[in-house]
Amino acid sequence: MAIVRDIMPQFELFQPATGEDALELLARFGTDAWVLAGGLDSLEWFKDRIKRPRVVVDLSRIEELRGVREINGWLEIGAMTTLTEVVRYPAIRERFAILSEAAESAASPQIRNQGTIGGNVSQDARCWYYRNGWTCYRAGGNICYADTPAGMNREHAIFDADRCVAVNPSDTAPALVAIEAQMVIRNGRETREVMAQDYFIGPGYDITRMTVLGPGDLLTAIRIPATWAGARFYFEKVRDRKVWDFPLVNIASAAVFACDRIDRMRLVVNAVAAHPVRLTQVEDAVRGKPRNETTADMAGRLAVADAQPLRHNGYKVTLVRNLVKRAVRGKEGPWA
Numbered sequence: 001m002a003i004v005r006d007i008m009p010q011f012e013l014f015q016p017a018t019g020e021d022a023l024e025l026l027a028r029f030g031t032d033a034w035v036l037a038g039g040l041d042s043l044e045w046f047k048d049r050i051k052r053p054r055v056v057v058d059l060s061r062i063e064e065l066r067g068v069r070e071i072n073g074w075l076e077i078g079a080m081t082t083l084t085e086v087v088r089y090p091a092i093r094e095r096f097a098i099l100s101e102a103a104e105s106a107a108s109p110q111i112r113n114q115g116t117i118g119g120n121v122s123q124d125a126r127c128w129y130y131r132n133g134w135t136c137y138r139a140g141g142n143i144c145y146a147d148t149p150a151g152m153n154r155e156h157a158i159f160d161a162d163r164c165v166a167v168n169p170s171d172t173a174p175a176l177v178a179i180e181a182q183m184v185i186r187n188g189r190e191t192r193e194v195m196a197q198d199y200f201i202g203p204g205y206d207i208t209r210m211t212v213l214g215p216g217d218l219l220t221a222i223r224i225p226a227t228w229a230g231a232r233f234y235f236e237k238v239r240d241r242k243v244w245d246f247p248l249v250n251i252a253s254a255a256v257f258a259c260d261r262i263d264r265m266r267l268v269v270n271a272v273a274a275h276p277v278r279l280t281q282v283e284d285a286v287r288g289k290p291r292n293e294t295t296a297d298m299a300g301r302l303a304v305a306d307a308q309p310l311r312h313n314g315y316k317v318t319l320v321r322n323l324v325k326r327a328v329r330g331k332e333g334p335w336a
Contacts, residue, residue, distance in 0.1 A: 008046040015058045019065060019186070022057055023218055027188055029055045030215045036060075037080060037119035040111060045124075050133050065118075065220060068092065073226040076184075079118030079219045084109070086117050086172075096224060098233035098252055102175035105237045108244045118219050121173050121183075121199070122211055125166035125274070126246055127156065137163045137207050146310070153310040155248065158317060159273040162204040165310060167271045173200060174252035174268040174276045175235060179228045184221040185213065193223070200275035210274060228254040228266070234327040238319055247271040249319040253327040262286045262295070267327060269303070269320055279303050279324065286328060296329035 011034075016022040026033050034053035036042050037060075045051035059065060065080035068089045075091060086092060086103040093100045106112060106120060125131075125138060127146060135141030146153040147165045156165040176196040183199045185192050199211055213219060234253040239245035249272055255265040265286055267279040282299045289295040300321040307317045 007049075008043075009049055009052045011046075011053050012055050013058060014055065015061050017061050019062055019218070019220060022059060022062060023186055023188060023216070025055070025057050026216045026218060029057075033057055033215075035218065037122075038082070038115040040115050041119060041123045044131075048131070048133070050131070073229075075224040077117055077222045077224070079221055080116050081118075083107075083112035083115050083117060083120060083172075087112065095226075095229040096175075096179055096233075098178060098235050098254065099172065099175045099224075101233075101235045102171045102237075102250075102252060105235070105250070106171040111244070117172055117222065120170050121176065121196075121222075122213065122219060123169060125164075125210060126169045127164075127166035128152070130166060137203070138166060140208070149311075151310075152312065154312040155246075155271070156310055156313055157273045158304075158307045158309045158313060158320070159277050160202050160204070160275070161273070161308065162202060162207070164203040164207050164274065166274055168200060168210060168273065168275050169246040169271060170276075171237060171247060171250055171270075174250055174270040176222065176224075177268045177276045177278055178233075178252040178254045178266045179224055179231075180266070182223045182225070183219060184223060186218050186220050187214075187216045191220075196222075197276075197278055202274045228256075231256050234330070236323055236326065238323070249316055249323060251320075251323040251327055257291060261288055261290050262328075263288075265328075267299075267303075267324060269323065272307075272316055272320060281305075282324060291329055293329060296325040299328045300325040 014025050032054040034056045036056050036058045065078045067078050069076045083103045087100050129136050129145040130138050137144050144164050146156050157167050181196040182193045231254045237250040238248045251269050253267045256263045265283050267282050268276050270276040282303050286299050303324040304317045304321045
């Protein structure tokens, strides 16, 4: 296990003033470069000396990456927009309240004032073995310490585990998947848009990272179409403490009803796999069904049909089942 220190390793710091300058630096230094947004996740890595980048590219001076813009019915959120700004922006609160609520559930007010939405969706796994320098699969080793007979895995995955059982810790990620957001990524002169659902990846795709971002890539903005504007939203986060804590499980849903029947719905759970899990089978099963206890019970059971809990996290199966039931029927009714 690594020894925690308070002195960061030496690195060269760049503070570009434009996105073009940042991209040029990322292209020049490649895998030696580390992108710094709000810095909350990055500074933990640096202080513990687990990550030792040669170059750090600080984005805090790049104004073009900040703020929310309304363009032809879409909302575009700069990647360096703070979580507090996301919570308070009127158009987000009015049209996509699920994102405002998810952002407000993250961390604490002080952290939301500093943390950015780009950083929140791009943060690394919180598994303590990985964070403390154990040579696990995700760190380049050949074992998952959490998935051993003596492993501590209370906060780990119940879906889609592939060697590594760490989970995605973001609160805004499932909300963005639910409303079909698009992530705008630049690399040099090239720009590509990736659906939020495809932005997050599991260990079967690449065990060393949690997003599609590779060397030279920079997440510059998040675009939200009008598709789910004003829909019936549901977000809930279960955690050990009411503030600061990362989710044990969270859920985000967007639904449109017709005569009290579910016309269409998107359901996403997170902190149960290395990526937000969209419950497409449940979405298909509830389409056209009445919004009642029978439909909710069917949805909850179907949601956990493929769950594979570890030794200490079986409670997550119950949480997912009941959170799905609440998202389908609303909070009314019994918890179980």
